[in-house]
Amino acid sequence: MRTLTVTLADEAATLALGAGLAQALVPGLLLTLSGELGAGKTTLCRGIVQGLGHRGAVKSPTYTLVEPYEHTRVPVYHFDLYRLGDPEELELLGFRDYLGGDGVCLVEWPERGRGFLPAADLAITMSAQGDGRRVTLEAATPIAGDVLAALDH
Numbered sequence: 001m002r003t004l005t006v007t008l009a010d011e012a013a014t015l016a017l018g019a020g021l022a023q024a025l026v027p028g029l030l031l032t033l034s035g036e037l038g039a040g041k042t043t044l045c046r047g048i049v050q051g052l053g054h055r056g057a058v059k060s061p062t063y064t065l066v067e068p069y070e071h072t073r074v075p076v077y078h079f080d081l082y083r084l085g086d087p088e089e090l091e092l093l094g095f096r097d098y099l100g101g102d103g104v105c106l107v108e109w110p111e112r113g114r115g116f117l118p119a120a121d122l123a124i125t126m127s128a129q130g131d132g133r134r135v136t137l138e139a140a141t142p143i144a145g146d147v148l149a150a151l152d153h
């Protein structure tokens with residue numbers, strides 16, 4: 001399926017990519033964000049959440065595991081599974097309800113939910129490149145392919 005790789009010179013570029021993604025996202029999509037601590041995953045999520053119309057802060061839900069934003073163009077649920085003890089905890093969190101609902105799910109550290117997290121529609125991988133970041137977006141479903149097509153014009 002479609003893959004897009006971009007380099008992001010600074011934080012503003014990461015936020016702008018998130019805003020661009022936000023324009024194209026549709027309900028029901030699962031986006032995963034992989035990469036080391038500091039790779040820019042939360043920054044990209046902030047760009048998406050604010051691009052969907054949220055005006056306030058977007059903090060990493062490291063301890064709460066999930067932060068919902070429901071007053072946005074499309075509801076968005078931001079997960080950070082870094083501190084997930086056991087993938088089974090995803091069931092207790094009600095992950096299926098979030099995913100099967102009318103919103104978009106953004107999941108940092110999807111590796112921690114292996115076995116319980118469904119396959120992503122859009123798998124995003126971030127890494128350091130010089131002072132900036134390199135991002136690869138891999139669409140696994142046609143709808144996610146359309147999102148990348150909208151970004152890439």
Ligand code: ADP
Nearest residue numbers: 008010011014037038039040041042043132133
């Ligand atoms: P993660 O969630 O992957 O741990 P963060 O989003 O918290 O990473 O970002 C870590 C740092 O990287 C922040 O200080 C952020 O401003 C910075 N950052 C984000 N995008 C870029 C970029 N494209 N170039 C340089 N620094 C960036």
Ligand code: MG
Nearest residue numbers: 041042060108
């Ligand atoms: Mg983070």
